[in-house]
Amino acid sequence: MADVIHPHSHCQVCGKAIPPSETFCSKECEERFQEMVKRRKMLVYIMYGLIIVILALFLLNRG
Numbered sequence: 001m002a003d004v005i006h007p008h009s010h011c012q013v014c015g016k017a018i019p020p021s022e023t024f025c026s027k028e029c030e031e032r033f034q035e036m037v038k039r040r041k042m043l044v045y046i047m048y049g050l051i052i053v054i055l056a057l058f059l060l061n062r063g
């Protein structure tokens with residue numbers, strides 16, 4: 001017989017089974033996730049900055 005699958009979710013950070021209404025298994029995992037999101041945002045900003053610098057240099061060199 002197949003196991004009955006109870007509705008559940010997984011912690012976004014460590015993958016532990018948690019109730020469907022939860023996103024993280026603990027405060028620690030939530031904080032770790034927020035830190036990850038912050039770092040990813042920072043990377044996106046740095047990338048945009050680099051693209052703008054490269055474009056500016058390209059345009060200046062052409063002119």
Ligand SMILES: [Zn+2]
Pocket residue numbers: 011012013014015016024025026029
């Ligand atoms: Zn977790």
